[in-house]
Amino acid sequence: MICVDVSGVHLAQPDKVLFDDLDVTVSRGDRVAVVGVNGSGKTTLLRILTGALQPDSGDVRFGRGARITMLEQDPVLPAGTVEEYLGDGWEVAAVATSLGVQPLFGRRTDELSGGQAKRVALAKMLADNSGTGDAENAHDMIVLDEPTNHLDLEAIEWLEARLVSMSAALVLVTHDRHALDRLTTRVGPSKVVELDHGRSFVHQAEAGSSAYATYLDARAERIEREAQEESTRKILARKELAWLRRGAPARTAKPKARLRTANEIVSGGPRDLGVRANDLELGAGTTRLGNQVVELIDVGQQFENPGGEPTTIFQSVDLVIEPGARLAVVGPNGSGKTTLLDIIAGRRAPAIGEIRTGKTVVPGYADQHSASLDPNMTVRKMVAGPLREPDHEDKALLEKFWFDSTAQYAPVRMLSGGEKRRLQLVMVLASQPNLLLLDEPTNDLDLDTLRSLEEFLDDWPGALVVASHDRAFLDRVADHVLAIEPGGSMRRVPGGVRGWLDERAATGGAARSGAPARPKAKKPAGATGKPKAARTGPSPSTIGRRLRETEQAMVKAQKRVDSLNDELAAATDHAILADRGAVLAEAQGELDELEAAWLELAEQAET
Numbered sequence: 001m002i003c004v005d006v007s008g009v010h011l012a013q014p015d016k017v018l019f020d021d022l023d024v025t026v027s028r029g030d031r032v033a034v035v036g037v038n039g040s041g042k043t044t045l046l047r048i049l050t051g052a053l054q055p056d057s058g059d060v061r062f063g064r065g066a067r068i069t070m071l072e073q074d075p076v077l078p079a080g081t082v083e084e085y086l087g088d089g090w091e092v093a094a095v096a097t098s099l100g101v102q103p104l105f106g107r108r109t110d111e112l113s114g115g116q117a118k119r120v121a122l123a124k125m126l127a128d129n130s131g132t133g134d135a136e137n138a139h140d141m142i143v144l145d146e147p148t149n150h151l152d153l154e155a156i157e158w159l160e161a162r163l164v165s166m167s168a169a170l171v172l173v174t175h176d177r178h179a180l181d182r183l184t185t186r187v188g189p190s191k192v193v194e195l196d197h198g199r200s201f202v203h204q205a206e207a208g209s210s211a212y213a214t215y216l217d218a219r220a221e222r223i224e225r226e227a228q229e230e231s232t233r234k235i236l237a238r239k240e241l242a243w244l245r246r247g248a249p250a251r252t253a254k255p256k257a258r259l260r261t262a263n264e265i266v267s268g269g270p271r272d273l274g275v276r277a278n279d280l281e282l283g284a285g286t287t288r289l290g291n292q293v294v295e296l297i298d299v300g301q302q303f304e305n306p307g308g309e310p311t312t313i314f315q316s317v318d319l320v321i322e323p324g325a326r327l328a329v330v331g332p333n334g335s336g337k338t339t340l341l342d343i344i345a346g347r348r349a350p351a352i353g354e355i356r357t358g359k360t361v362v363p364g365y366a367d368q369h370s371a372s373l374d375p376n377m378t379v380r381k382m383v384a385g386p387l388r389e390p391d392h393e394d395k396a397l398l399e400k401f402w403f404d405s406t407a408q409y410a411p412v413r414m415l416s417g418g419e420k421r422r423l424q425l426v427m428v429l430a431s432q433p434n435l436l437l438l439d440e441p442t443n444d445l446d447l448d449t450l451r452s453l454e455e456f457l458d459d460w461p462g463a464l465v466v467a468s469h470d471r472a473f474l475d476r477v478a479d480h481v482l483a484i485e486p487g488g489s490m491r492r493v494p495g496g497v498r499g500w501l502d503e504r505a506a507t508g509g510a511a512r513s514g515a516p517a518r519p520k521a522k523k524p525a526g527a528t529g530k531p532k533a534a535r536t537g538p539s540p541s542t543i544g545r546r547l548r549e550t551e552q553a554m555v556k557a558q559k560r561v562d563s564l565n566d567e568l569a570a571a572t573d574h575a576i577l578a579d580r581g582a583v584l585a586e587a588q589g590e591l592d593e594l595e596a597a598w599l600e601l602a603e604q605a606e607t
Helices: 042-050 082-085 091-097 113-129 152-164 177-183 212-244 248-252 256-267 337-345 381-384 392-400 417-430 447-460 471-477 496-506 540-570 574-606
Strands: 002-013 014-028 031-035 057-062 067-070 141-144 169-172 190-196 199-204 296-305 311-321 326-330 354-357 363-366 435-439 463-467 480-484 488-492
Touching: 002 042, 002 177, 014 169, 014 190, 014 199, 014 540, 031 042, 031 177, 031 435, 042 067, 042 082, 042 392, 057 381, 067 113, 067 417, 082 113, 091 113, 113 152, 152 177, 152 496, 152 574, 169 381, 169 447, 177 212, 177 471, 190 212, 296 337, 326 337, 326 496, 337 363, 337 435, 337 463, 337 540, 363 417, 381 417, 381 463, 392 417, 417 447, 447 471, 447 540, 463 471, 471 496, 480 496, 488 496, 540 574
Parallel strands: 031 169, 031 190, 067 141, 141 169, 326 463, 326 480, 363 435, 435 463
Antiparallel strands: 002 014, 002 057, 190 199, 296 311, 296 354, 480 488
16 A cells, blocks of 8 residues: 655755655555755655645655654644543553653643653554554554654663564654664665755665665765766866966967856865765864863762652762763663763752862763754854854864854754754864763764764763763763663663663563672772772773774874875885885884784773
8 A cells, every 4th residue: 555655846945955856655564764964854854745744846645545643853742631642551551661651641741841742642653553552543654753762772672673563654764773774674665765965865675684774885885976076077177277277368269168167167066975074183172181080979869859758869879980981871761861960060969979070171061952052143153152253163063063154154043953953062062171971962963963973972082971872872982881770779781782771671671689889999980889809900991992092093004004005106216115115114013013902902892
């Protein structure tokens, strides 16, 4: 059964084309992912596919009797209580429990936060489309806009399994790369619709393979091809410019068509091809950290309950954050991850315990809210702040995170939700902190921005503490994991995020019995509840920092070896050949030593 067929669709905004001549068909059972940078029109396309929005031109045809529903990024719930909205029955209870909605049943829908409303709306959609649900409420096509936002890691794992088993067509936008790969790998049809600077590409996967992987391969090939075309364009441009720069008599005789051709070649550079290659000196202005960053000693946090006992969020937390530490904070929703970040940042005082912050620490905190952005201020002024004018460093940082010269002059009110999130990150990084605190930084970000952020953090010299539900992101940027358990204790989990999820799955999500003993002496970064004597050799954060430093040194060494090889290939003088050959041998030896050191550190990290 065909749910929707889109043919030759075109849609433009006043300053840009979102997509042109787009063709895509979605049938029952299909899995379709829509990808593209923030502001490229992903949510707009979803609304066209549901009939909520009409394109400027093209045909949108819906299958006869096709029932289509959409989960918006910011759903609006009807008045009443959550229980009245969701209904009753065991299926509703099961879905609500898995998504963490059960405690909200007595709340009114207008009292919910944006994240709570999103989870309630998702629970309603899944309950209505369950295998045992009311057939009248079931849909043929389900459209999801960032469904994993505001879910914890366990809920995301459960949601993936649930969506895989559904028979309805599924169309989604998500930044979760694990979910994209899993949901577009199936026996039946799956595809990725890529929106790229006004163009659109549909990537169809073969049966049993991942449409997301197919998209990545095709995109890489296209970028390489366009880079080759750009190289050819530069050669033509040089020839045309050389012709234009001949003497005055020749210039007077040049036909207008030849002048126009030269100008088009020179000015008609390629479209932006993915992550920009500007060589930012990341962290060049960052204040150097001393030996002490932040230390938490026997910290606990409680919230008062009117007429009852206070609620303990976490307790007996001992944590030392060292220079260069990379910590990922995980735990169920409501376990206190944001509260812990607030305490580390100095925004909130703990109920008990002591906080010690180094004198050289400059914290930068990107929280989950972008309400503080002035809607009438331009993007570039938001980054520069009220006390100075934007400079070239602001421009380079904005370009690194996909704000081109036009977008830098746009008022904040014109930005999409993902673009506002991106701007918030740039504002924090522009303050040149040496302790970076990120609370759900991947929410609403597109895949390309995620990769840019990961690359930025790879080279960033300060300490990092991040709370996120994005498994791929945490695997990339964090050296080890701090798990806040339901009982309020915090501990280090071997095996990273995957190890933590496997452990909780094996125990049914229950916390380990008994609180871990805490040592009196200062512990390495991120270690909680484990005696110092139990660890020998460098701490995991130290090993991780050395790995990153060695990787960066290997990149520089490889560039030097490549440059020397190029010099040798171009040289003809015997003396130059001998000199460059000796230098090359020395450079290759340094690279070999770095590779050996990297292998040794990698082995230490695994053990």
